[in-house]
Each structure stands twice: as structure tokens, then as C-alpha cells.
Amino acid sequence: MLAANFEWAEKLNSMARQASADRAWAAISRFYSNCKKKIPGKKGFPKFKKRVHSVEYKTTGWKLSEDRKYLTLTDGFDIGRLKLVGTYDLHFYQIKDIKRVRLVKRADGYYAQFCIAVDREIKVEPTKRVIGLDVGLNHFYTDSDGNKVENPRFLRKSQKALKRLQRRVSRKFRTRTTQSNNYKKSRNKLARKHLKVSRQRKDFAVKLAKCVIQSNDVVAYENLQVRNMVKNHKLAKSISDASWYLFQCWLEYFGRVYAKITIAVPPQWTSQNCSKCGEIVTKTLSTRTHQCPHCGIVLDRDENAALNILTKGLSTAGHVGISAWGENDLWKESGNRFR
Ligand SMILES: [Zn+2]
Numbered sequence: 001m002l003a004a005n006f007e008w009a010e011k012l013n014s015m016a017r018q019a020s021a022d023r024a025w026a027a028i029s030r031f032y033s034n035c036k037k038k039i040p041g042k043k044g045f046p047k048f049k050k051r052v053h054s055v056e057y058k059t060t061g062w063k064l065s066e067d068r069k070y071l072t073l074t075d076g077f078d079i080g081r082l083k084l085v086g087t088y089d090l091h092f093y094q095i096k097d098i099k100r101v102r103l104v105k106r107a108d109g110y111y112a113q114f115c116i117a118v119d120r121e122i123k124v125e126p127t128k129r130v131i132g133l134d135v136g137l138n139h140f141y142t143d144s145d146g147n148k149v150e151n152p153r154f155l156r157k158s159q160k161a162l163k164r165l166q167r168r169v170s171r172k173f174r175t176r177t178t179q180s181n182n183y184k185k186s187r188n189k190l191a192r193k194h195l196k197v198s199r200q201r202k203d204f205a206v207k208l209a210k211c212v213i214q215s216n217d218v219v220a221y222e223n224l225q226v227r228n229m230v231k232n233h234k235l236a237k238s239i240s241d242a243s244w245y246l247f248q249c250w251l252e253y254f255g256r257v258y259a260k261i262t263i264a265v266p267p268q269w270t271s272q273n274c275s276k277c278g279e280i281v282t283k284t285l286s287t288r289t290h291q292c293p294h295c296g297i298v299l300d301r302d303e304n305a306a307l308n309i310l311t312k313g314l315s316t317a318g319h320v321g322i323s324a325w326g327e328n329d330l331w332k333e334s335g336n337r338f339r
Helices: 007-011 013-035 155-171 181-214 233-257 301-316 327-338
Strands: 054-057 060-062 071-074 081-083 098-106 109-116 130-135 141-143 218-222 261-265 288-293 298-300
Touching: 054 060, 054 141, 060 298, 071 218, 155 181, 218 233, 233 261, 261 301, 288 301, 298 301
Parallel strands: 130 218, 218 261
Antiparallel strands: 054 098, 060 071, 071 081, 098 109, 130 141, 288 298
16 A cells, blocks of 8 residues: 555565554554543543654564674665674574564664563562662652652753753744755754764663662552653753652563562652641652651651652552452451351
């Protein structure tokens, strides 16, 4: 269908074409199911992408050389043999385990991504520890033991640089005419900086999430639904939002790899309730300590929230046993006692 309409589509490998059509259909069906489920907020109306930065191949259209140093694309475009540079060792995997190959254009060059199907599960000893995490702007997170992880320095440092580069791009922008080379250069510089920040962010999220999962058996965290987050034009806020979201994704990933329990908790009331007696103690964003007039406990505001997240998480995790705890069990108990 597509191939008949566009000449260039014909040149592309049929599977690469299929992959991009698959992605389009996935976007459309996601939009309809979001509408059907009446999910509030944005429904993710599918966008027609003007500039596509990647091509995806499934199992045909590409070939790896014997020494796995070169990737050859065998579809209509004469990109030919690509030398793979980098440290990632592909020797470790069987060719048949490579399910997809993706060529991605980034601000600083072209990248080949290999999607490899392996069941990664690592056997670990139980740590006998559980933890709740509260994320916030002042610290990256505070855990239920009161430990705080600072926001990484690169977040603050890169904000300034990004702002400066953005200003330069805007200054060089011309309306109603072609853009100058200086504009293109400065735009690429901004894109490279964004790329660098996103790589630092990923690195930070991966390391921290792995550490948290390795040192705990159960991790409860606030489910910050990115969907519901108001679009904020403050750079600091948007960078930390993205960092938290990434951190959550990697928590889930490592949770599966290390066979640990991860629980996403709805964020309502976690900061207002007292973690000891459960009474509501209202506080504004600037109130940094939780002082309960009902039970007298004094705690750091974020530690109190982290404790609430842990309690909520444990209560929603479910109970796996021989039989469900129901009315029958209760009746048996009391019947025995009175005999
Ligand atoms: Zn209390």
C-alpha cells in the first residue's frame, strides 16, 4: 500500500517499512484505547512525524560481519558497510538472538542499536530490607530511613548552559527566509548539549536504580504519572521530571532482573498524613518538618512521606497464600474457640 504510493518506500527493506507502519498503528490504537478508557488529560493524539530520525529492521535487511565489527545494510539505499565503533561487545550474543536493528540519527552522529532477546535474571540472596522512596525538588529522593540522595550536579550546571545556547539559537533565527549556517551550527550545538544531558541523566538513573534494587527486597515509590504533570516551562522542573521518570523505569527493569518487588503508589496524601498515627496534618510546600499534634512525632517532611509510601505500598502489594483470607476462615476460628 505504502510502497505503491511512494517511490522511496519501495527502496526500503520491506521489514523496515513494516516496522514503521507497526509503530504508526500502535500510536493510533493507543489513542483509541485511551479515549475508550476515558483517561483524563492528554490522549496522545497520533502525530505525523515530519522528520524521522530512525529506521528499524527486524531479522532481514542487515548482516553482521564475521568479526562483528561491520554492519551491512542490504536494502535499496546504498549506505553499504558501516563500521561499528564503541565498546559494546556483540560477540557475546548469537545472531539469532538479535531481534531488531535500529539505525538512529543523533546530533553527534549515527548509531546502531541492537535489540537482543535474552532472559536476564540474576539470582540474589534476600537483603531482608524494605524501602519507600519520596522524590522531590530539594533532593532527588528521600527514603523511609531518612537517607537523602542529592540532586546530581549536572542538572544544575547544565541548566545554565542550555539556557545560554537556546538564547543563541533564537537570536540567529530568521523569519521567512532560509536559515544561515551559523543558525544551523548553533542549533546543532544546542542539540548536542541536550544529548549530553540526557545521557548523564540516563547514567545517573541506571546506577541509582540498580543500587536501590540490589540493597532492598521491596521498593515502594511514588507513581508520578507523567501524564498528569502540568507542562512546566521551568527548566529545572522539567529536567527533574524527566530524571524521575527514567529512574522509575529503571527501577522496574532491575526489579524484574533481580526478582525484587517494586510497587508504584498513588501519590495522594503521602505528604499530608502522619506516618505514625494516620491523622491528617496539613502543611504547605514550605513546611519542611512534619510535626504531628495528635501523636507528637516530629519527622523530616520527606521522610514522613517516604514512610507513608512504604506503608501504602505494602498494603497494596497483595497477599499470596494457600487460600484467600475470607469470611470462612474467621468463622472457623471462633467456632473452635467456643466449643
Ligand atoms: Zn501522628
